[in-house]
Amino acid sequence: MPVRTKICGVTTNAAMDAAIAGGAAWIGFVFCAPSPRNIDSQAAAALIARAPNHVGKVGVFVDAEDGAIAAAVAAGLTAIQLHGKESPEQAASLGRRYGIEVWKAAPVRTRDDLALVTRYRGAADRILYDAKAPADAVIPGGQGLRFDWRLLEGFDHPLPWLLSGGLDAGNLREAIGITGAPAVDVSSGVESAPGIKDVDKIAAFLKAAAQ
């Protein structure tokens, strides 16, 4: 069954166009200085202008200041993805302020980590399950790390959700088969090096998702 896809960490016209041509439902832009995929609002606005309305534009933030989020939303975002320690109250407040979807990333290593997500019911619009980064990691996402997908088997999801963390064209169908993911997110798995998107890998990932 086809799943919806998000290609995250796009910084170039070529990657943007490949994601759109391949049928991505969402394209992600990372507003986080230490990331190799960091982008500023002006550059994001230029990329967003290339995308049709039906493609969602998701800004990724890590405990960001209000001003940074406001500038990025003004560039044309349709969703805010919170990838830090943002509380349910902060998520709800951002949704009210900007009137766009708010997604919360849930870092997963063990089954106990899943307990976090129920707190965001009524506060966020979607949950993005991602592998928990090592404690000394500089960035909390985009690391190409997987978690044990079997943790999601039979889990009662409180919100619409995406699976992410270490996905690529080769493991995507297995991941979907185990988790039943209705939507998936990828960054490293469609890159040739950290922050360098590969248009052929984007096309292969989106093709695998459409099977």
Ligand SMILES: O=C(O)c1ccccc1NCC(=O)[C@H](O)[C@H](O)COP(=O)(O)O
């Ligand atoms: O991608 C980044 O550089 C990043 C930096 C800081 C916070 C979040 C980040 N990425 C968020 C994403 O949605 C990634 O697509 C997700 O973590 C999966 O990444 P990967 O395992 O590399 O496919």
